[in-house]
Amino acid sequence: MSNLESHQLVFETSRIKQFFIEGWILFRIQLSIIRESWALIFILASVFPFTTLMFLKFFTENPSDELIMRMITGNMLFALIIMGMNVMAQDISSQKHQGHFTFYASLPIAKLNFVLANLFRGMLMSFPSFIILGVIGQVVYEVQFKLSFGIIPVAFLTIMSVVGIGVFLGFWSPNLQLTNLLVQALMMFVSFLTPIMVDMNQLPVILKWVSYMFPTTYAATALRELLIVGWTWTVTVNTLVLLCFTIVSYILIVKKINWRMET
Numbered sequence: 500m501s502n503l504e505s506h507q508l509v510f511e512t513s514r515i516k517q518f519f520i521e522g523w524i525l526f527r528i529q530l531s532i533i534r535e536s537w538a539l540i541f542i543l544a545s546v547f548p549f550t551t552l553m554f555l556k557f558f559t560e561n562p563s564d565e566l567i568m569r570m571i572t573g574n575m576l577f578a579l580i581i582m583g584m585n586v587m588a589q590d591i592s593s594q595k596h597q598g599h600f601t602f603y604a605s606l607p608i609a610k611l612n613f614v615l616a617n618l619f620r621g622m623l624m625s626f627p628s629f630i631i632l633g634v635i636g637q638v639v640y641e642v643q644f645k646l647s648f649g650i651i652p653v654a655f656l657t658i659m660s661v662v663g664i665g666v667f668l669g670f671w672s673p674n675l676q677l678t679n680l681l682v683q684a685l686m687m688f689v690s691f692l693t694p695i696m697v698d699m700n701q702l703p704v705i706l707k708w709v710s711y712m713f714p715t716t717y718a719a720t721a722l723r724e725l726l727i728v729g730w731t732w733t734v735t736v737n738t739l740v741l742l743c744f745t746i747v748s749y750i751l752i753v754k755k756i757n758w759r760m761e762t
Contacts, residue, residue: 518609518611518612521609521612522612522615522616525613525615525616526615526619528616529616529617529619529620529623530620532620533620533623533624545578545628545631545632547578547581548574548575548577548578548581548628548632549574549632549635551574551577552570552571552632552635552639553639555570556570556640562640564642564727565723565727567640568642568723568726568727569696569697569698569719569723570636570640570696571633571636571637571640571642572633572636572695572723572726573690573695573696573719574636574696575629575632575633575722576657576661576690576695576719576722577695577696578625578629578632579628579629579657579658579661580661580686580689580690581628581686582621582624582625582628583621583622583625583661583662583665584661584662584664584665584668584682584685584686584689585665585682585683585686586624587617587620587621587665587666587669588664588665588666588668588669588672588678588681588682589669589675589678589679589682590669591617591665591666591668591669591670591672592668592672592675592678592679593675594669595669595670595672596674596675610753611753614666614749614752614753617666618659618662618663618666618749618752621658621662621665621666622655622659622662625658625661625662629654629657629658644726645725645727645728645729646726647725647729647730649725649730649734650725650726652738653718653721653722653725653734653738653741656718656738656741656742656745657714657718657721657722659745660714660718660741660744660745660748661714661715661718663744663747663748663749663752664714664748665682666748666752667752668682689713689715692706693706693709693710693713693715693716694710694716694719694720695715695719714740714741714745717737717740717744718737718741720733720737721733721734721737721738721741724737
C-alpha cells in the first residue's frame with residue numbers, strides 16, 4: 500500500500516469515527532430534551548387515545564373481533580400521530596423560527612446526523628404511547644395479540660414513517676402559526692377520515708384515494724393483519740410501502756434543511 504493510499508485510509512477512518520461521535524452527541528442532546536419533559540410527553544401521548552379507546556368501549560355493543568382489533572390498533576396509531584407528527588412538527592417549527600438551527604448550522608456537524616437525531620427523538624417520544632395503548636387495549640377488550648418477531652420491523656417503520664412526516668413539516672414550516680393549524684387539522688383528518696379506525700369500504704371514493712397518500716393507512720393494515728393472523732404477504736407488501744415512505748420522507752427532510760455549512 501502506497502503512502503497516499505495509507506493516508507486516504509486513515510482520513511476515511513477518521514471521518515467515519517467523527518460521524519459516529521457527532522451522532523452520539525446530537526442524540527444525547529435530543530435525549531436530554533425528552534428527559535426534561537417525559538411526564539408531559541406521557542400525558543399528551545396517552546390521554547386522548549385512551550379517552551377515545553374507552554369511549555368506543557362504552558359506545559359499541561358486542562363488537563366483532565375484527566372491530567375490536569381495528570379500534571385498538573387505530574388508537575395505537577392515534578397516539579403515534581399525536582406525538583410523532585403533531586408534537587414533533589410543532590417543536591421543530593418552534594426551534595426553526597427561534598433561530599436554533601442557526602446555532603447547529605454554525606457547527607462542523609453533518610446534516611445527516613442532525614436529521615437522524617431528530618428522527619430518533621421522534622421515535623423515542625412516540626414509542627412508549629404506542630406500546631402503552633396496545634397493552635391497555637388488550638386489557639380493556641380482553642383480547643390477546645398474536646405476537647411475533649415481525650412486530651419489530653413493522654412497529655419501527657410505522658413509527659419512523661409517521662415521525663418522518665412530522666419532522667418534514669417542522670423543517671418546511673413557513674411560520675409557526677401555519678404549522679400549528681396544519682398539523683392539528685391533519686391529525687384529525689388522518690385519525691378519523693382515513694381507514695385507521697374505520698373500514699376502507701365505509702369511506703367515500705375520494706377519501707379512499709386520499710388515504711393512500713398517508714403511511715398510516717398501510718400501517719393500520721399491516722398491524723391488524725400481523726396481530727390477528729401473523730406475518731402474511733399483505734404484511735410484507737404494506738411493510739415495504741412503509742419503508743418507501745420512511746426513505747422518501749428522509750430525503751425530503753435532508754433537502755429541506757437550509758444548512759450554512761456543508762460537511
